[in-house]
Amino acid sequence: MSWQWIKSLVYVVQVYIAMGVLGIVFLPWAALSPRGARAACQTYAGYALWSARWMLGLRHEVRGDVPTDEVLIAAKHQSFLDILIIFYYAPVAKFIMKRELLWTPVIGLYAWRLGCVPVDRGKRGAAIAKMIEDVEKGRAQPGQLIIYSQGTRVKPGVRAPYKVGTAVLYEQLGQPCVPAATNAGVLWPRKGILRKPGLAVVEFLPRIEPGMARGAFMAHLEREVEAHSDKLMREAGFEPGE
Template identity: 65%
Template sequence: MQWLRSLLFIVQMYLAMAVLALVYIVPAVISPRGAYAGVHAYCRWVRLSARWMVGLKTEVRGEVPTDEVLIASKHQSFLDIILLCSVLPRPKFIMKKELVWAPILGWFALRMGCVPVDRGKRGAAIAKMLDDVAKGRALPGQLIIYPQGTRVAPGVAKPFKVGSAVLYRELGQDCVPAATNVGVFWPRHGIYRRPGLAVLEFLPRISAGLDQHAFMARLEQEVETRSNALMAEAGFQVEDRR
């Protein structure tokens, strides 16, 4: 029964995406604010319908940043994107270039000021990322990067990449780490959605000005430690392999 509920939830989730895209396409063409409004409406609907249809409650903890800041978040599934975009006033992502061509998502992402990069060319990707971010500064907001570069399932160890430290240094902004346990309930692949409480938590700020080594060490320690604690809270024990 839960599998069937999950399937129905996923079907309506994508139908809602199409409907809301039509509702907000004109405001989004007129202004990026229209794109943000559409994304906020969609993400809040997904959270509401997940609770109602599959028993998956969601919670955002910590102080939600509203200024121009870098956010470095744990990434486990589409749900952490939903949670971030439901509460941040002007979210924009460092995203893989292929997503530009995703129906609806790609266009709205570009209107919001998201920055596509080619992950296959590391040095060129970082240079282009910095250039694109600099050009987009006229559209202030919360720039989100996933330090591990991709979705990472609970219990899987994957190193943090240097791109987040480069952005932190070049932008000269505070960094807000974010931890999550959403992968316990909403996996990277598959249909089944497990009932429970999925959490995304904003952690204390890392002030601008740390050197690369100190920043990366603190970021990884805080994000991984807190994510493991949130997963344990959800009943998933993670062996610390670091």
């Protein structure tokens, strides 16, 4: 058992305790106002990133232009760390999320108050239709809608298909799409306790303006996100082809 693993265990325990404490402390404000929910989640994300730096030597960096207007962010998803980074820096972030999370105590309330969009997974066609409906209902609350185009966390080096839901949203919303690459999973794996020291990066790539044909859009999105994610993973000492 390594010293880094022990430190990682302590980090994981205390960061979950912090989640519970902040969730309860901010709950009355969050129940009354979306501003309270966002303040709570911003505070938690900032604390998790800060404590990872001094406890684990796990630093983070954001590259590219952080979108502040109403856009669709199509992000690479490797671990909980990339969620924390994007949420902390995007000013009004809201996520496409699994519908089951709405029924999770406290977390469901926060997700609802943040304006996150729940979808049913498993029935893709129905999920996409419901996704569009929910996004349309939420457009009065401007912000950055975040979708993980591969539908789930993907282990570094593993190739997984990009799902058409991103293109459908891009067409329906008529907003720019900002691709986002990351290497977060190299340092903070999707499973297990160990968190590694190093520099985790989320890179916001040049936006794709509305109007691109669906096939061309999906090909461009996948090519850009995968190429830049591979480059970032190599910076972190991981060779994607291995």
